[in-house]
Amino acid sequence: MMMARSAVAKKKSRSALAVALPRELLVDIVGILAASSPQPMADLCNLRSTCKDMYGACKERHVGRRLAMEKERGMKWRDTVAYFAMLKNLADAGNPEACFTLGLTLVLARHNEQQGLACLEQAAAGGHKTAAYVLGMLLYTLKDRRDVAKRYIGQVEGDLMRKVATEKTNRECTKYRQLAVNAVREVAWKGMENGGQSGLVPEEEYRCTNARCGVPEDWADYDVFCGDDCRIRHECVQFFGQVSRYTTLTIQF
Known part of the structure; x- marks a missing residue:
């Protein structure tokens, strides 16, 4: 007592x-x-x-x-139901990492592009650059959303912070591309067991005539492009080529 x-x-x-x-x-x-x-x-x-x-x-x-969502990733393997319940609750609260993970899951694993893109947009609005990168890749495959896609890649690269941006680089994209590929692999890991494969169908008529476009910057690990379209197309080829083993998406751009 x-x-x-x-x-x-x-x-x-x-x-x-x-x-x-x-x-x-x-x-x-x-x-x-x-x-x-x-x-x-x-x-x-x-x-x-x-x-x-x-x-x-x-x-x-x-x-x-x-x-900090990354501290709870172990729950995904211990209790999948609890993990996705937490993910949904945190996404509803506006947690950028939760919105990003949920958005990828909806697009890649559950084929719900509308809600998935909405979650990715919310994550990007919260400053999540990997989400902005993935949005740039996905939206560029939709011809009526390409201007929006280029703005998201500009957000990743910080183009708006530069006073002069005559040349476009993929300095930041190279970093966030790898983070995005890792996230896709983690979200779509079950697809690996089923031999998932995506198709990459580029537009044959597109050709850049600038000889210096896509050329590495001296000894740096990034490239310089003549414009937004060349930069984002290069990133699409790199990104979708790397995630093709994890997804069953057919991509055309």
């Missing part, structure tokens, strides 16, 4: 501490924990059980947006 009273008293004291803090500060503190903890879901569960105030703070969208 004394132990039960002690537990109740302890819980009330924690609630009093939470009440003493401004709500915004409490939510911000929990958000920092979600972003920095090596096991954010377990720590948030522990916090939610302490008192009503902490429970409410842990449920705030701000906390979900900041949660």
